Amino acid sequence: MWGSTLLGYVGIDTIIEQMRKKTMKTGFDFNIMVVGQSGLGKSTLVNTLFKSQVSRRSSGWSRDDKIPKTVEIKSVSHVIEEGGVKMKLTVIDTPGFGDQINNENCWEPISKYINEQYEKFLKEEVNIARKKRIPDTRVHCCLYFISPTGHSLRQLDVEFMKHLGRAVNIIPVIAKADTLTPEEKTEFKQRVRKELEVCGIEFYPQKEFDEDMEDKSDNDKIREAMPFAVVGSDKEYQVNGKRVLGRKTAWGIVEVENPNHCEFSLLRDFLIRSHLQDLKEVTHNIHYETYRAKRLNDNGGLHPISSSSDTQESNL
Amino acid sequence: SSGGGPQGHRSYQQKNLEGYVGFANLPNQVYRKSVKRGFEFTLMVVGESGLGKSTLINSLFLTDLYSSEYPGPSHRIKKTVQVEQSKVLVKEGGVQLLLTIVDTPGFGDAVDNSNCWQPVIDHIDSKFEDYLNSESRVNRRQMPDNRVHCCLYFIAPSGHGLKPLDIEFMKRLHEKVNIIPLIAKADTMTPEECQQFKKQIMREIQEHKIKIYEFPETDDEEENKLVKKIKDRLPLAVVGSNTIIEVNGKRVRGRQYPWGVAEVENGDHCDFTILRNMLIRTHMQDLKDVTNNVHYENYRSRKLAAVTYNGADNNKSKGQLTKVDTVEGISPLAQMEEERREHMAKMKKMEMEMEQVFEMKVKEKLQKLKDSEAELQRRHEQMKKNLEAQHKELEEKRRQFEEEKVSWEAQQHLLEQQKLDASRYTLPNQKKGKNIDSFNKAVLNVLCMSLQH
Numbered sequence: 001m002w003g004s005t006l007l008g009y010v011g012i013d014t015i016i017e018q019m020r021k022k023t024m025k026t027g028f029d030f031n032i033m034v035v036g037q038s039g040l041g042k043s044t045l046v047n048t049l050f051k052s053q054v055s056r057r058s059s060g061w062s063r064d065d066k067i068p069k070t071v072e073i074k075s076v077s078h079v080i081e082e083g084g085v086k087m088k089l090t091v092i093d094t095p096g097f098g099d100q101i102n103n104e105n106c107w108e109p110i111s112k113y114i115n116e117q118y119e120k121f122l123k124e125e126v127n128i129a130r131k132k133r134i135p136d137t138r139v140h141c142c143l144y145f146i147s148p149t150g151h152s153l154r155q156l157d158v159e160f161m162k163h164l165g166r167a168v169n170i171i172p173v174i175a176k177a178d179t180l181t182p183e184e185k186t187e188f189k190q191r192v193r194k195e196l197e198v199c200g201i202e203f204y205p206q207k208e209f210d211e212d213m214e215d216k217s218d219n220d221k222i223r224e225a226m227p228f229a230v231v232g233s234d235k236e237y238q239v240n241g242k243r244v245l246g247r248k249t250a251w252g253i254v255e256v257e258n259p260n261h262c263e264f265s266l267l268r269d270f271l272i273r274s275h276l277q278d279l280k281e282v283t284h285n286i287h288y289e290t291y292r293a294k295r296l297n298d299n300g301g302l303h304p305i306s307s308s309s310d311t312q313e314s315n316l
Numbered sequence: 317s318s319g320g321g322p323q324g325h326r327s328y329q330q331k332n333l334e335g336y337v338g339f340a341n342l343p344n345q346v347y348r349k350s351v352k353r354g355f356e357f358t359l360m361v362v363g364e365s366g367l368g369k370s371t372l373i374n375s376l377f378l379t380d381l382y383s384s385e386y387p388g389p390s391h392r393i394k395k396t397v398q399v400e401q402s403k404v405l406v407k408e409g410g411v412q413l414l415l416t417i418v419d420t421p422g423f424g425d426a427v428d429n430s431n432c433w434q435p436v437i438d439h440i441d442s443k444f445e446d447y448l449n450s451e452s453r454v455n456r457r458q459m460p461d462n463r464v465h466c467c468l469y470f471i472a473p474s475g476h477g478l479k480p481l482d483i484e485f486m487k488r489l490h491e492k493v494n495i496i497p498l499i500a501k502a503d504t505m506t507p508e509e510c511q512q513f514k515k516q517i518m519r520e521i522q523e524h525k526i527k528i529y530e531f532p533e534t535d536d537e538e539e540n541k542l543v544k545k546i547k548d549r550l551p552l553a554v555v556g557s558n559t560i561i562e563v564n565g566k567r568v569r570g571r572q573y574p575w576g577v578a579e580v581e582n583g584d585h586c587d588f589t590i591l592r593n594m595l596i597r598t599h600m601q602d603l604k605d606v607t608n609n610v611h612y613e614n615y616r617s618r619k620l621a622a623v624t625y626n627g628a629d630n631n632k633s634k635g636q637l638t639k640v641d642t643v644e645g646i647s648p649l650a651q652m653e654e655e656r657r658e659h660m661a662k663m664k665k666m667e668m669e670m671e672q673v674f675e676m677k678v679k680e681k682l683q684k685l686k687d688s689e690a691e692l693q694r695r696h697e698q699m700k701k702n703l704e705a706q707h708k709e710l711e712e713k714r715r716q717f718e719e720e721k722v723s724w725e726a727q728q729h730l731l732e733q734q735k736l737d738a739s740r741y742t743l744p745n746q747k748k749g750k751n752i753d754s755f756n757k758a759v760l761n762v763l764c765m766s767l768q769h
Contacts (some may be wrong), residue, residue, distance in 0.1 A: 037473020037474070037477075102427075104428045147366070178505045178573070247506055249507070250578075251576035254573075257414060258574075
C-alpha cells in the first residue's frame, strides 16, 4: 500500500466530527453491573460515579429491605444527558450475593444473566430481517466490590472472579476505603494484586487485549494502581470554601474527589472519561465473540430465524 | 458470694450494735483472700476475619497478645473453623489476672459457612463438662474455672443490619454464654449512620428474641443512670489500635487518616472506653456470676436430667454422683421409666431376632438331614439294583450250565443207545465184542473230548 501526499486540504479529518454528530444523535447504551456483599456501598458509589440518583436504592428500594434468600438480578435504567450526548445507563444490581450462610455457587444466577444477554444479542444478529439498531443489554462492565478487611481476598471473591473473568470485564474495587489508613491501603492492595496474579484472574484492562505500545503503557499504569480504593457519597459539605462530596466523621471530612483521601477520581476518570468506549468494544469484540463462537460450534451452526417466529434455542 | 444483710425477709430484726465489733472488716478479708488466689477470666472473640478482633484485644488489655510472632486469628487462614486458646497472666496493683482468650479463626470465612458455629458450641459445652466433672469429684481442692465467661461477637459495619450468619450464631449461643455484640471498625461510619445501624441491629435482635448480656440493675441511683446510658448505646461500636499518635500535644491511641485522627479512647469517636470499663472495671465479676448461675446451671440441669437408667450405674462406677433433683421430681423419674421401657422393647426385639435366627438354622439342618437321607436311600436302591443284576446274571449262567448238562446227558444217552445198537449186531463175535467195547470206548472218548470243546 503506497501513501500519497495530499496536494491540498481534502476534508477527510471531518469524519471525526461527523461521527461525533451521529453519536450525539443516536446516543449510546452503557450497562454496568455491581456485585458485592450487602453494605459495601455499591449503590452509593454508582450514584456518585454518575452524579445522579441512578441506583436501585434511589428508585424505591429502602435500606431496611430484607436480604433476599437467593441472588436476584435487578436492573434499573435511566437516560442521562451531558453536553448534548445522551446515555442510557443501566445499573444491574445483585442483592443477595455473598450474604447467605451458604454461598455455594451464588455466582451462577449472575453468570446466567450475562449469558442470557449475549444470547439475546446473538438471536437478533442472526435474524434475517435485522433491526436497524440492536438493543444492547450486554453487561459492559462488572464492578466487583472487595470488603476492606485489610488482610486478603475472601474465598468467595476469588471464586467469583475466577468463574466470571472470562465472560465479562471485571473491575475490582476496594469498597469503603475510608476504613483503611494509607499504609494499610497500600499493603492490602499489594496483597490483593498478588493473590489475583497467583489465582490467574485477569481483570480489566486485560493484558492480552492491549493493542499497541501506547495502550500498553497507559494500561500498565492503571493496572499498577488497581484495585482502586474508593469511597462514595452523595452528600455535600463545605471544605475550605468549596462544596465537596464527602463523608463527615467526628474527626474530619473524607473528601470523595480528593486524590489524597481515596481513589474515586481515578476510578471515575478511568471508567467514564477514558475507557468507556473501550469497555463496550472489548465486550462486543472479545467476550461476545467468544460466546458466539462457542454457541455456533456447539450447535453446528445457528439457522437464521425469521423475525415473526421466535423459536426457543436449545439450552446451553 | 455477694450480698449484704438479710434479703427481703422482714422476719429478721435489725439490732443496733453497742460498740465496734469488727465484722465490717469482712469485705477486706474477702478481698485479701481473692487477691491472693488471683482471678481468672475467659473471653471468647468471634467474627469474620479482618474485623479487627486482634487489634481490639490488644487495645483492651494494653498488651501485645497478638503480634508478628504470634499473629491474630485472621492471619492464620484455616480451611475449617478452629477454636484456639491463648493464656496470658497480667498483673496490676498486686492483683493477678489469668486471662484466657479463645479465638475462632476461620469463622464465617468460607464460601459455605453452614454449621460454622458448631465448633464454638462444642468448645463451650466441653468447658462446662470439665467444670461439672471437677465439681462432682471427691477431691475438689483444685477447681480451675475455664468456662467461657463472655463472648464478644463482632458485627461487620455494613450499615444495613445483621447478616443471616450473625442471627443464626447468636440464636444458637445466647443460652450458653454471655453474648456482647460489637460493631467492629466503627470508624467506617459517620455518627448518623452508626445511630441508624445500632437501632436496626437492636430491632433485629428483639425480633429474633436473642438474649444478649444484660447489665444488671443495682440499688444505686447513680449507677443505674450509667447503666441506662450504656444500654442506649448498645451494641457498642468499637475501634481498636495499637499505634500511638500525637494529637494536640497529647499522645493517644488512634488511627491516622489523611483527614484526621480517629481516637480510640475518645467517647465521641467510638464506644471503646465504655466497653473496656464495662468488661474489665465494673462487670467482669458479674459476667462470671451470670455464667455460673445461669448458663452453667442450664447446662448442668439439662445434662443431669438426661441421665439414663443404665447411665446412673455407669456414672457411679466412674466415681461420680448423680443427683436426682427432687424439685424437678417427675421429669427424671419419667425419663428413667421411659428409658426402661425402651430397654425392654430393645430386649424383646433382640429376643425375637434370635428366635428367628434359631428357626432358620433349624430349618437348614433339617433340610440337610433330609438331603443326606435321600442320598443314602438312593445309594441303597442303586446297590440293590446292582445286586439283583448280579443275581440274574448268575441265574442265567446256571441255567446255561443246566442246559448244557442236559444236552450233554442227552448226548451220552444217545451214545449209549448207539453202543447198545452196535453190540446187538455183532453178538457172535465175542472176541470182537471186546474189541467193539474198546472201539466204543474210543468213540466215547472222542465224543467226550469234542463235548469238552
